[in-house]
Amino acid sequence: VTINIAIDCMGGDHGLPTTLPAACHFAQANPNVHLFLVGKEEEIRQGLTQQTYKKDQITLVHANDVISMDDAPLIALRRKKDSSLHGAMNLVKSGEAHACISAGNTGALMAVAQVLLRTLDGIDRAALATAMPNSKGKSTTILDLGANVDCNAIHLLQFGIMGSALVSVIDGIERPTVGLLNVGQEDIKGNEVVKKASELLRQSALNFIGNVEGDDIFHGTSDVVVCDGFVGNVVLKAVEGLAKMIKISLEQSFRNDPFSMMLGAMASPTVLKRFKNSIDPARYNGACLLGVKGIVFKSHGSAKADAFECALNRTYEAANNKLLDKISQTVQQSLTTTAIEPQTP
Amino acid sequence: VTINIAIDCMGGDHGLPTTLPAACHFAQANPNVHLFLVGKEEEIRQGLTQQTYKKDQITLVHANDVISMDDAPLIALRRKKDSSLHGAMNLVKSGEAHACISAGNTGALMAVAQVLLRTLDGIDRAALATAMPNSKGKSTTILDLGANVDCNAIHLLQFGIMGSALVSVIDGIERPTVGLLNVGQEDIKGNEVVKKASELLRQSALNFIGNVEGDDIFHGTSDVVVCDGFVGNVVLKAVEGLAKMIKISLEQSFRNDPFSMMLGAMASPTVLKRFKNSIDPARYNGACLLGVKGIVFKSHGSAKADAFECALNRTYEAANNKLLDKISQTVQQSLTTTAIEPQTP
Numbered sequence: 001v002t003i004n005i006a007i008d009c010m011g012g013d014h015g016l017p018t019t020l021p022a023a024c025h026f027a028q029a030n031p032n033v034h035l036f037l038v039g040k041e042e043e044i045r046q047g048l049t050q051q052t053y054k055k056d057q058i059t060l061v062h063a064n065d066v067i068s069m070d071d072a073p074l075i076a077l078r079r080k081k082d083s084s085l086h087g088a089m090n091l092v093k094s095g096e097a098h099a100c101i102s103a104g105n106t107g108a109l110m111a112v113a114q115v116l117l118r119t120l121d122g123i124d125r126a127a128l129a130t131a132m133p134n135s136k137g138k139s140t141t142i143l144d145l146g147a148n149v150d151c152n153a154i155h156l157l158q159f160g161i162m163g164s165a166l167v168s169v170i171d172g173i174e175r176p177t178v179g180l181l182n183v184g185q186e187d188i189k190g191n192e193v194v195k196k197a198s199e200l201l202r203q204s205a206l207n208f209i210g211n212v213e214g215d216d217i218f219h220g221t222s223d224v225v226v227c228d229g230f231v232g233n234v235v236l237k238a239v240e241g242l243a244k245m246i247k248i249s250l251e252q253s254f255r256n257d258p259f260s261m262m263l264g265a266m267a268s269p270t271v272l273k274r275f276k277n278s279i280d281p282a283r284y285n286g287a288c289l290l291g292v293k294g295i296v297f298k299s300h301g302s303a304k305a306d307a308f309e310c311a312l313n314r315t316y317e318a319a320n321n322k323l324l325d326k327i328s329q330t331v332q333q334s335l336t337t338t339a340i341e342p343q344t345p
Numbered sequence: 346v347t348i349n350i351a352i353d354c355m356g357g358d359h360g361l362p363t364t365l366p367a368a369c370h371f372a373q374a375n376p377n378v379h380l381f382l383v384g385k386e387e388e389i390r391q392g393l394t395q396q397t398y399k400k401d402q403i404t405l406v407h408a409n410d411v412i413s414m415d416d417a418p419l420i421a422l423r424r425k426k427d428s429s430l431h432g433a434m435n436l437v438k439s440g441e442a443h444a445c446i447s448a449g450n451t452g453a454l455m456a457v458a459q460v461l462l463r464t465l466d467g468i469d470r471a472a473l474a475t476a477m478p479n480s481k482g483k484s485t486t487i488l489d490l491g492a493n494v495d496c497n498a499i500h501l502l503q504f505g506i507m508g509s510a511l512v513s514v515i516d517g518i519e520r521p522t523v524g525l526l527n528v529g530q531e532d533i534k535g536n537e538v539v540k541k542a543s544e545l546l547r548q549s550a551l552n553f554i555g556n557v558e559g560d561d562i563f564h565g566t567s568d569v570v571v572c573d574g575f576v577g578n579v580v581l582k583a584v585e586g587l588a589k590m591i592k593i594s595l596e597q598s599f600r601n602d603p604f605s606m607m608l609g610a611m612a613s614p615t616v617l618k619r620f621k622n623s624i625d626p627a628r629y630n631g632a633c634l635l636g637v638k639g640i641v642f643k644s645h646g647s648a649k650a651d652a653f654e655c656a657l658n659r660t661y662e663a664a665n666n667k668l669l670d671k672i673s674q675t676v677q678q679s680l681t682t683t684a685i686e687p688q689t690p
Contacts, residue, residue, distance in 0.1 A: 070531055107534075133590075134590070135589075135590045146528050149528060149534075181579055183491050183494060183575055183578040186415055188417050189494075190494060190575070191494040191575055192495070194575075213578075213579070214578070214579040214580065214583030214584075214586060215582045215585055215586025217586060218583070218587050218589070218590045219586060227579070230535070230539075230576065231576055233558075234526055234527075234528065234559040234572070234576055234579075235559065235579055235580055235583045236559065237559030237560045238559030238560060238562055238580045238583060238584055239583055239584060239587045240559070241559060241560025241561070241563035241564060242563050242584045242587055242588065243587065243591070244560070245478075245479070245480045246588070246591055249480075249623050250620050253616045253619050253620040253623070254616055256619070259615070263608060263611055263612045263616060264616075266608055267605075267608045267612065270604070270605065271598045271599055271601070271605045271609070274598050274601070275594060275598040278594050278598070
């Protein structure tokens with residue numbers, strides 16, 4: 001079976017110089033993939049002259065507009081209807097692509113996806129979910145990561161349902177454990193929204209284990225961690241910032257004096273490389289937008305080609321595993337059993 | 346001049362086995378310090394038999410109650426008036442101690458401090474601030490860290506004023522830069538509270554540089570990072586969790602095979618030790634409760650003796666540098682120039 005993926009080639013901090021090499025390398029590695037490269041056709045054509053690829057794996061789709069990282073989501077949605085993001089999303093809507101991916105403006109991605117693809121029945125808002133490594137050697141799926149800055153308790157419950165469905169599909173865990181991110185484990189902790197969400201999650205059919213704290217993400221206390229998009233975004237970026245600082249600090253430690261440098265030279269090809277890989281954010285690039293009627297992935301805006309390719313791989317896995325059908329099914333089942341009436345935001 | 350510090354010896358996950366060794370070691374290192382050890386007198390006396398200390402540096406103060414980590418703040422405040430936390434705080438109130446410190450329940454510390462010591466004129470709520478290392482080799486002061494889970498824009502402005510005052514006193518920076526933690530740098534980003542706070546900070550006399558994101562904490566983009574206590578607490582714990590995971594992962598990398606083990610053995614005493622120290626959360630232990638009429642420090646609940654001693658050192662530095670007088674002065678000046686009317690929460 002051929003998997004068709006639409007790529008917003010213009011999105012992200014780097015645009016074509018990142019997306020094109022990643023796309024071509026990814027296509028070479030996956031012969032059963034067909035890619036729609038969406039964006040300014042002439043620029044893409046120009047960029048492709050420096051890449052190796054099979055013509056029959058690639059279709060160019062012209063889009064005249066480019067949504068910048070600073071564009072307000074609603075402006076991007078309404079005034080840039082011929083954007084590369086709209087183009088990629090429309091290919092999913094029409095069924096020509098099984099999935100799409102963008103490294104661009106998160107708010108715009110969110111808005112365009114919800115308007116063009118619509119949210120799943122019973123889901124009020126889509127949410128971004130990603131996997132982070134934990135000390136159990138597995139991964140913790142956390143959502144939402146920036147799409148929703150003002151959430152109510154029902155939204156958080158729905159994030160729990162969608163996150164649980166994602167993990168059960170991707171990791172094959174039948175009833176993933178779900179934790180609610182809070183400032184303490186005790187029920188009395190947190191703001192009013194979180195306290196109410198905790199009640200709803202406890203009444204639901206989910207495998208809810210209660211409140212978890214920031215460090216539980218990395219302990220792997222629960223398979224899924226639910227939080228609002230403000231908290232999730234800040235936490236994600238903070239841990240990326242720390243991981244980067246630690247990587248640099250380690251490199252400097254091995255440059256401090258001749259003896260350290262010698263040790264560093266010996267350790268670099270093996271131990272340090274392995275270690276750096278284990279904490280490299282690029283390996284965990286690729287967040288899934290859950291809750292819309294289509295498979296949509298978001299790469300980190302600052303991703304380089306290798307990181308963008310990681311996100312492409314995740315997109316491929318999701319499409320190949322029929323993520324959307326399974327998520328929709330699981331969400332419908334959960335909504336039936338939890339019997340929550342969807343609210344307008 | 347003798348600096349008098351009151352220690353809540355019963356607080357924290359470990360209590361006396363942590364606080365007593367730290368207190369005695371700290372007293373030995375600082376001959377001009379006098380410590381009030383507050384808690385169950387018999388247990389403290391018993392614990393001290395295993396420690397070395399000068400009798401004239403230590404005064405035992407009995408307190409019958411112990412506030413547990415699970416106690417609701419208001420219950421702890423009202424029903425455990427003879428707690429070791431109350432005792433330590435009362436010594437600050439009476440002027441017998443220049444400062445106090447506890448590793449106990451954060452919510453209770455907050456409540457007891459605000460009721461017994463009162464907030465500074467013009468400040469509605471106290472906030473917990475701590476310093477985190479950044480890649481500029483300096484530190485970023487972040488507040489609030491868990492005391493206030495529901496903040497309005499005025500609270501965030503006041504946190505900015507207090508954080509700026511703290512950094513100017515402690516680090517000697519005349520006009521510290523202040524950033525507001527948000528999900529993007531653009532003004533349009535964030536929830537309503539953050540957008541409003543951004544306006545207030547911009548109109549204030551502070552050296553406000555605008556929104557900062559999670560990774561800016563570790564880039565050192567601003568000297569002070571302002572956020573509500575929910576976000577601050579979750580971020581702090583998440584980065585601690587990641588730092589711990591990375592430390593363990595690095596150790597494992599050097600145990601993978603005989604060659605790695607040999608390199609690890611050679612690197613351990615120097616390079617790796619230096620590196621681990623640079624990311625060790627224990628070195629950054631000790632958050633300052635800003636906004637009350639007294640110097641109050643909070644150690645991490647899980648702190649071991651060496652980390653608790655780090656927090657004791659910070660408490661000493663703050664008292665020795667007359668932090669309270671300087672903060673009060675700076676806050677009054679800022680409030681006059683920013684001319685914000687304090688609101689009730």
